[in-house]
Amino acid sequence: MLEDIDARIANELAADGRCSYTDLAERVGLSVSAVHQRVRRLEQRGVIRGYAARIGGEEIGLPLTAFVSLTPIDPAAADDYPSRIAHLRQVEACYSVAGVESYILKVRVPTPSALEALLAQIRAAANVSTRTTVVLSTPFEDRPPLVASQA
């Protein structure tokens, strides 16, 4: 599926998303145009889904992170919770999970009272009960996965 040089390219870009093709080419030992072509293919195949700047939460006034677990109140309701919640931009991620609860959300807000308001919006928008776990600190986050070759 994923060949060795492609894996190395993906790892490099996961660690440094703005790395130039020229640098990449040197590191993996190919010409610039070959690397360029491979990167485009990786993007098409969905191995690389996009590029993002990692933003420091505290520096932009969103120091409070929390995980919010959702339990549907009406078990017979339609299963479109994600779409009911996606418009809330403070919700950074939404996972459907196997467990007592149905979804886990990751949220980022400026203050405890903003969290309170957001929880009310979530409950209202999706007809769910919530259980919230506040993040105290983040020793590490967003570590790039080890892309291994499997050709």
Place this chain on the structure above:
Amino acid sequence: MLEDIDARIANELAADGRCSYTDLAERVGLSVSAVHQRVRRLEQRGVIRGYAARIGGEEIGLPLTAFVSLTPIDPAAADDYPSRIAHLRQVEACYSVAGVESYILKVRVPTPSALEALLAQIRAAANVSTRTTVVLSTPFEDRPPLVASQA
């Protein structure tokens, strides 16, 4: 703290980490060099912590994501759990949380049995008990936070 144009630059780069300075300059209505200077300052201030390619888990043979909650077995033990776990590369994130449990980890593995092995490693390395919630699907993830100005 964070001025309007800086906020827009941060938002653009959060959404498209490989956007050129030329494009950025057009979008925010400044000269290329002014934008370049601002980006450097945002990086120095920690607003922008780095750049990363977003990698598709299924496409690289890591289709199984889970959240693992940790409870210390010896409540008197030293509080260096993150450093005991950081060497396990399947652990993508580590959060210290307020709740029944002490930490939440996000992990990505190829198979259920790799998850089993990883959990054993986590328990052995940190002397903790674990509770695992398997992710079934990910409606969305890594949405860029809304960087708001607060000058």
Place this chain on the structure above:
DNA sequence: GGTGAAAAACATAGGGT
């Protein structure tokens, strides 16, 4: 798949307002 070369676009530094 890969290379190499040429044109266009871009990044970067310096001096001026």
Place this chain on the structure above:
DNA sequence: ACCCTATGTTTTTCACC
């Protein structure tokens, strides 16, 4: 803080292997 200009680098395409 910003703009402009000049220079070197990078991206991107294309013809060829």
